[in-house]
Amino acid sequence: MSASPSPYLAEESEFNLSEDVVTKITEMAAVFPQRNSALIPALHLIQDQFGWVPPPAIKQLAQLLKTTPNKIYGVLTFYTMFNLKPVGKYHIQVCRNVSCSLLGAKHIIEHLSKKLKIQPGETTKDNKFTLSLVECLGACGTAPVMMINDTYYENLDAKKVDGILKSLQ
Numbered sequence: 001m002s003a004s005p006s007p008y009l010a011e012e013s014e015f016n017l018s019e020d021v022v023t024k025i026t027e028m029a030a031v032f033p034q035r036n037s038a039l040i041p042a043l044h045l046i047q048d049q050f051g052w053v054p055p056p057a058i059k060q061l062a063q064l065l066k067t068t069p070n071k072i073y074g075v076l077t078f079y080t081m082f083n084l085k086p087v088g089k090y091h092i093q094v095c096r097n098v099s100c101s102l103l104g105a106k107h108i109i110e111h112l113s114k115k116l117k118i119q120p121g122e123t124t125k126d127n128k129f130t131l132s133l134v135e136c137l138g139a140c141g142t143a144p145v146m147m148i149n150d151t152y153y154e155n156l157d158a159k160k161v162d163g164i165l166k167s168l169q
Helices: 019-031 035-050 055-065 069-078 098-102 105-116 158-168
Strands: 090-095 129-134 146-148 151-153
Touching: 019 035, 019 055, 035 055, 035 069, 055 069, 090 098, 090 105, 098 105, 105 129, 105 158, 146 158, 151 158
Parallel strands: 090 129
Antiparallel strands: 090 146, 146 151
16 A cells, blocks of 8 residues: 555645535625634635645635644644644544543553554554544543544443444444
């Protein structure tokens, strides 16, 4: 299996924002006194289109919001909800904050790494799973917790994780 080319080397035209996304961003920006107030929802729209936020889309967004790519990168690198590189079909985010850590997040992370044969921050060779660590998923009362795409999985143990992974195969 040959390695796929880096998405950073792809043609910029591959990452043009769709007309629908441009229209939505433009309409959102018009509602605010400062156009860049639409940044977070605009980034969500871009991530929904591509599965991540590619550099060419950042340039386009900067033009639409009349801001700089550096300001956008500042927001992108602050929030873990935005992907700066492509992720697998199933993006597994495991909370590693205090409650989850005290209740076994480390074991869940190790188990996932072993089962998927990847480390946090990596994607499986078949691009099916990406494993990420996040600071908080806001479900401390049901720790340990992980989120796969937009679905929460709570009160985790190795057996429950195995069942979840099996259901995604």
